[in-house]
Amino acid sequence: MNSDITLAISEQTDRLLTGGLFLAVVALTVGITFWASRQNAGTADYYAGGRSFTGAQNGLAVAGDYMSAASFLGISGAIALSGYDGFLYSIGFLVAWLVALLLVAELLRNSGRYTMADQLAYRMRQTPVRTAAAVSTVGVSIFYLLAQMVGAGALVTLLLGVSDESAKNWVIVGVGALMIFYVTVGGMKGTTWVQIVKAVLLMTGTVLITFLVLLEFNFNISDMLGAAVDNTGKPGFLDPGLRYGLSTTSKLDFLSLSLALVLGTAGLPHILIRFYTVPTAQTARKSVLWAIGLIGSFYLMTLVLGFGAAALLDTTSSDSKVVASQGNLASPLLAEAVGGGNGTLGGSVLLALISAVAFATILAVVAGLTLTSASSVAHDIYASVIKKGQVTEKQEVTVARLAAFVIGGVAIALAIPAQKLNIAFLVALAFAVAASANLPSLIYNLFWRGFNTRGAVWSIYGGLISSVGLVIFSPVVSGKVNAVTGESDSLFGLGTDFSWFPLENPGIVSIPIGFLLGYVGSITSREPEAEARYNELEVRALTGAGSERAVIH
Amino acid sequence: MPSSASSRNSDVYEEMHASADFQALRKRYRSFAIPWTIAFFAWYLLYVICSNWAAGFMSTKVVGNINIALIFGILQFFSTFGIAFLYARHANKELDPIASRLEAGYDKEVGR
Numbered sequence: 016m017n018s019d020i021t022l023a024i025s026e027q028t029d030r031l032l033t034g035g036l037f038l039a040v041v042a043l044t045v046g047i048t049f050w051a052s053r054q055n056a057g058t059a060d061y062y063a064g065g066r067s068f069t070g071a072q073n074g075l076a077v078a079g080d081y082m083s084a085a086s087f088l089g090i091s092g093a094i095a096l097s098g099y100d101g102f103l104y105s106i107g108f109l110v111a112w113l114v115a116l117l118l119v120a121e122l123l124r125n126s127g128r129y130t131m132a133d134q135l136a137y138r139m140r141q142t143p144v145r146t147a148a149a150v151s152t153v154g155v156s157i158f159y160l161l162a163q164m165v166g167a168g169a170l171v172t173l174l175l176g177v178s179d180e181s182a183k184n185w186v187i188v189g190v191g192a193l194m195i196f197y198v199t200v201g202g203m204k205g206t207t208w209v210q211i212v213k214a215v216l217l218m219t220g221t222v223l224i225t226f227l228v229l230l231e232f233n234f235n236i237s238d239m240l241g242a243a244v245d246n247t248g249k250p251g252f253l254d255p256g257l258r259y260g261l262s263t264t265s266k267l268d269f270l271s272l273s274l275a276l277v278l279g280t281a282g283l284p285h286i287l288i289r290f291y292t293v294p295t296a297q298t299a300r301k302s303v304l305w306a307i308g309l310i311g312s313f314y315l316m317t318l319v320l321g322f323g324a325a326a327l328l329d330t331t332s333s334d335s336k337v338v339a340s341q342g343n344l345a346s347p348l349l350a351e352a353v354g355g356g357n358g359t360l361g362g363s364v365l366l367a368l369i370s371a372v373a374f375a376t377i378l379a380v381v382a383g384l385t386l387t388s389a390s391s392v393a394h395d396i397y398a399s400v401i402k403k404g405q406v407t408e409k410q411e412v413t414v415a416r417l418a419a420f421v422i423g424g425v426a427i428a429l430a431i432p433a434q435k436l437n438i439a440f441l442v443a444l445a446f447a448v449a450a451s452a453n454l455p456s457l458i459y460n461l462f463w464r465g466f467n468t469r470g471a472v473w474s475i476y477g478g479l480i481s482s483v484g485l486v487i488f489s490p491v492v493s494g495k496v497n498a499v500t501g502e503s504d505s506l507f508g509l510g511t512d513f514s515w516f517p518l519e520n521p522g523i524v525s526i527p528i529g530f531l532l533g534y535v536g537s538i539t540s541r542e543p544e545a546e547a548r549y550n551e552l553e554v555r556a557l558t559g560a561g562s563e564r565a566v567i568h
Numbered sequence: 569m570p571s572s573a574s575s576r577n578s579d580v581y582e583e584m585h586a587s588a589d590f591q592a593l594r595k596r597y598r599s600f601a602i603p604w605t606i607a608f609f610a611w612y613l614l615y616v617i618c619s620n621w622a623a624g625f626m627s628t629k630v631v632g633n634i635n636i637a638l639i640f641g642i643l644q645f646f647s648t649f650g651i652a653f654l655y656a657r658h659a660n661k662e663l664d665p666i667a668s669r670l671e672a673g674y675d676k677e678v679g680r
Binding site: 113238255270273296550561 | 612652656666667
């Protein structure tokens with residue numbers, strides 16, 4: 016009886032502490048946004064933060080933009096539940112950065128201006144390529160945005176200990192309102208600083224918990240792995256195959272996912288536009304090097320968090336909180352455990368701290384995504400396609416701010432019913448679309464003279480339609496029955512089955528389609544102007560001659 | 569628009585493209601970026617394929633509880649760091665000097 020009261024009080028303190036830190040994160044980011052909004056005069060300020068960030072600053076912001084809650088909570092959770100197979104995700108997420116470093120970042124910095132489409136429009140017909148690139152930019156960003164917002168709703172309510180459905184909806188509306196605020200008021204400068212702060216918080220929190228977990232095992236990794244096997248009672252926990260090795264279909268599904276992860280990163284529009292925020296190609300390279308260092312060390316630490324959670328927490332019983340949250344609570348609960356456990360001061364503080372870090376993570380990523388979509392709508396569609404370039408910078412920025420409002424509103428409206436969808440699936444779909452629709456045209460445009468408008472348009476729409484289309488006819492949407500419960504694991508209930516594509520990840524088919532259509536479209540049409548301007552694009556991309564410069568205030 | 573602003577200088581770009589300096593820069597860039605892209609992609613695919621279809625081999629224990637799968641995975645991290653380091657060194661030494669020389673020449677030519 017007595018201990019029940021202590022427990023109730025301690026839970027209340029936990030919530031107060033967590034809620035207080037959440038408010039601190041909100042206050043800090045709102046303050047930064049106001050501070051950054053002082054210099055938002057022209058388009059280069061609004062879209063590209065004046066191109067005046069250093070390599071280290073932008074590297075932190077890239078890492079902050081990239082490491083979503085799906086990385087922070089999702090990967091450690093996946094390792095805690097399925098052992099080694101959870102780790103496979105993070106390797107694809109990291110290796111992908113070599114595509115960005117070697118083939119994309121510097122060339123894009125030199126040849127583009129504000130959006131992904133700029134680089135194609137450099138030598139092609141403006142209207143068709145800008146329209147296609149804007150459609151795919153908004154498409155990828157919306158899928159990613161939905162994943163983050165649905166995650167935010169589930170996570171924040173879980174961490175604050177409120178369980179009813181209307182609370183989740185309010186959290187989604189609140190996160191949406193905050194992201195609209197960051198983007199309309201702060202522009203790229205405000206968004207970047209929010210991402211920098213988030214990256215510092217995330218790295219600090221992760222280093223701290225990793226250190227405390229390793230301390231429990233006297234820094235012996237082998238002992239920690241052994242304890243994870245013993246505690247979970249799963250003999251194959253350290254070997255590949257627990258999650259993806261069940262059948263040939265699941266193995267192919269994993270191969271398909273791996274391709275999308277490794278080729279999708281360099282096609283994610285919210286990552287690409289970050290390379291425009293630095294003054295030169297050399298600083299773009301430095302940003303990627305910083306990002307690789309930060310992201311790589313972060314994923315190595317999630318390995319410790321995941322196996323540490325499996326070793327120290329209950330991840331198997333029917334009333335395990337880790338299982339109930341599909342792994343998402345593994346890191347926060349691990350922080351509580353290594354801080355001294357439930358009901359202790361250390362445990363409460365660390366739990367609240369890690370929860371606040373997760374919240375900051377979500378805010379920074381959704382702001383980046385909203386800004387990317389708004390930029391593309393204002394710069395590609397409004398200024399170039401509709402007004403044919405006859406707009407002032409002031410008008411363009413006003414439209415970008417309005418677009419951020421509309422996109423934020425649409426994202427809120429879609430996220431509330433989308434709460435039934437699996438978050439990991441939405442993230443994987445965004446990567447598949449980026450790899451199938453965006454990467455082929457980026458690579459062809461920079462490396463192949465014969466690439467032209469028809470090739471670009473076919474490749475973007477073809478990649479987009481095939482990746483989304485295959486998912487519609489996959490077990491994700493209909494026809495997947497849970498072998499244990501006998502209930503539907505798809506979006507549609509039992510009895511509705513129109514699936515014919517066996518894999519949940521479309522990349523293995525849709526990425527080759529994107530590349531193939533880009534090739535076929537180009538060789539079946541003649542566009543001498545696009546070929547003639549390739550020399551100019553190539554010189555500009557490799558030397559920076561004539562590229563956009565930093566804004567001097 | 570980037571297109572209208574730069575087309576006035578298209579003669580300058582054509583001249584630069586034909587220069588020996590630019591051809592050397594292009595060759596040095598491509599001869600590093602393309603083979604290394606193929607290499608890391610193949611190395612990554614090998615890892616994915618082994619995780620999928622060679623689970624027995626991957627599960628072999630090496631030291632204590634540490635198996636080949638874990639070492640192979642960690643090696644992917646270090647190969648990524650290594651290739652990034654090699655590229656940065658190559659770009660600093662072999663690419664940047666030519667690129668900045670060409671860019672300075674362009675600025676002089678068009679009076680930027």
